[in-house]
Amino acid sequence: MKQPQVNQDICIGCGTCAALAPATFAIDPNTGKATVVNPSGNTEAEIDTAIASCPGGAISWTE
């Protein structure tokens, strides 16, 4: 099953992914960067929207 992953070296912590797919992504208060809290929390389409909206291209699908 493919799952989203965040490259925290690229993430700037803007929060867009957590706003668009809040059941999948959250900002880690310790790092200020996005993490995947539930890889299937949102639909694939919602996650795709979050991926497309990430300003740094920090989110990708992994198998």
Ligand code: SF4
């Ligand atoms: S949208 Fe991209 S840059 Fe913004 S918090 Fe999410 S992963 Fe980080």
